[in-house]
Amino acid sequence: MFSLKALQKNKTVRYGVPMLLLIVGGSFGLREFTQIRYDAQKIRRKLDPSLEAKVSIQRQPVMLEEEYEKMKETNLDEWKNIRGPRPWEDSKEYQEQQRSRQNKEG
Numbered sequence: 001m002f003s004l005k006a007l008q009k010n011k012t013v014r015y016g017v018p019m020l021l022l023i024v025g026g027s028f029g030l031r032e033f034t035q036i037r038y039d040a041q042k043i044r045r046k047l048d049p050s051l052e053a054k055v056s057i058q059r060q061p062v063m064l065e066e067e068y069e070k071m072k073e074t075n076l077d078e079w080k081n082i083r084g085p086r087p088w089e090d091s092k093e094y095q096e097q098q099r100s101r102q103n104k105e106g
Contacts, residue, residue, distance in 0.1 A: 007013050085094035 082098055085091045
């Protein structure tokens with residue numbers, strides 16, 4: 001029927017079959033690599049059971065009304081905006097300057 005030379009000259013066999021193999025094989029390969037990624041994330045997320053118990057206790061739902069009541073109690077008239085140190089400034093020296101300014105004013 002078909003000879004080997006006839007198949008080698010056929011453009012579908014020469015270009016189409018390798019392209020299909022690349023696409024189908026690539027999708028299976030990518031699935032395996034992404035699965036490794038997700039497995040590694042699951043391992044990283046696992047917490048020590050004692051630590052997980054502490055974290056779950058601290059996660060209580062926050063009620064908007066409670067937070068509003070807390071904010072009503074704060075005195076915003078005496079609030080003062082103090083900027084933090086810049087990356088190129090020494091933070092210890094900047095904190096001392098801010099403390100000395102507050103002591104002079106207050």
